[in-house]
Amino acid sequence: MTARFSLRVNNDLDLAALTGLAVAAEDAGIDQLWVSNDLMMRSAPALLGALFQKTTRLHLGIGIMNPYSVHPAELAMIASTLQEMSGGRFLLGLGAGSAEFLSWAGIPQLKPLTDTRAALRAIRALIEGARPADVEGAGDGWNRDAYLRLPATKVPIYIGAMSPRMLAFAGAEADGVLALLFPPEHYTTASELVAAGADKAGRSLADLDMPACVWLALDEDREKADRALALKLAYYGAAFSPYLLSRAGLVQEDFTPALDALREGDEDAAVSAITPQMLSLGISGDPDAVIQRCRELQARGATHLSFGPPLGPDPVAAIELLGRRVLPQLRRTA
Template sequence: MNGEPTFSVRIGSSSGAQEIVDRAVFAEQVGFDQVWTGNDIFGSPGLVYLAAIAMRTSRIRFGSGVMDPVSLHPAQIAAYASGLQELSGDRFLLGLGAGSEVFFSWAGIETASPVRRTREAVVAIRELVNGRSPAGVPGAGDGWTEQAVLKRPRPVPIYVGAMGPRMIEMTGRYADGALPLCLPPSHVFHVMDQLKVGAEKAGRRVADLDVAACTWVSIADDRAIARRLLATHIAEYSGSLSTAALEQNGFDPAEFARTQALVLEGREEDAIASVTDDMMRLGIAGGVADVIDQCGALLDAGVRHISFGPPMGPDTVESTRLLGEKVLPVLRAELSHHH
């Protein structure tokens, strides 16, 4: 495999604007390559955060994880993306996703199929940010005219937040990068296989895409505290993980059902205690050495980009510091040593 690995951190979106921007600045200081923030309709105003991050950082690349082409028109997304590129000296990464049907229903928004609307947005936005009209371009959707050209276009890499096989295949065919949620981290290898199918249809290679293995990581000086935090997170999500995906990755769905039953009974402590060591494979957790081992195994197996995400640790700032100062340098050194 070629080149340096990429390490990014997902800094969430549930905090206020100042805190999110401070987290991005800190991620840059401790050595991350990229930082991603959330952007849901009815969620945080991610666009505001991104503009502020552009102004307050100088090196780190930063992305929207993710904008949807339903509540924001693709032409608007292209204009905002070009503007963020201009503002930041070309450090912006556009993360796109289908968006949530649940959130859209709150606003009475009707939608086309998730894969189709996302693909049309990727194709149209790429034309727009490169100064062209999407009119007549295969896959860009109907209705565009020759006048559909941006005033200040600026090229931007387009990533897709993808979960299902059809969305992943589409990503391999059309996008520059992928943001798959990898639960467990080794799920990235299934994703790579699906991306390859799409990439080959377009005469491309998966190696040309930046595939961010988005994992749940919990790190603390005290490994027991880090593990408990991940166990709490797993218990919380035990009912929302797809049975098929669990089986595909060698988990026993009955264990998750048991934990979910305890959650529903309001027995939080019992639910956390019921999370088995096998279920803990969903994420990466422990002290610095544990996290280095688990990430090192992924890099050895060919992963080129690890994206560290919530729950991160009991103290987000401290966890970010541990990752940036203690974990990343070791992983980078190990990789350059291997090659």
């Protein structure tokens, strides 16, 4: 099998920082770079428009956009335009989004699965030169004038999914699936749910790209890498899905001491409150430790590994180390 690798970064980074990461990723032999589009931060479509001018080989994706804060008609416009600008290097991540983030703007998230399915069908139809009005399940309100006045093209659409039903839907209809894995070993269960959805639709898991999406912190100094991941877990751990935490024998309340310490500005106490069990929700350490965990994922069938933030105490240095020390070993394993 051929191993593939991607990175995921947040849209809180400015263009200069993001450009540095993208150039480092391309130099390291990374296949894809995904930029989040979290509400009230920088615009991922605008950032990607600039990044396509700074890279030549790297595929760039938005992971993810939702059909609530941006209408599917505009999502199709964005996807088609970026694909045209990039010469075919754009990837669209689509999902229901965060109900909490949407609530900031008073946007209700009514039927996450139904609305995401309708958006996928409508966006795909528009991009490929068809009319959503002619597509079953593409949502209401489309009339005969709803079609893109642009050349028809293809854009791979990945579904951001964590729940069993969304994973099965992704397997049935998407080109790929972005499933956050806490812990990484959840890949086995997630891939089985995607495979079941694909099988029911007459497809197979080989018909779509399913990266194993993990959090990574990498540094030559293992303690520094562990600290970077611990701080990330201290901030976000209490908000993780109870379902996913239960897979690791944890509950949201386990992270309360770390979050409280972080709120008080005591990073050392926050790091101390993150136990080895919590730390195992991601992958951290020196190259040898990271290679070992990643090989375990490959043994579970993962052919595409996707590394998300924090990446390390120095993200650019972590990407360079990833390309120099880790990826060659993982390609050899594959």
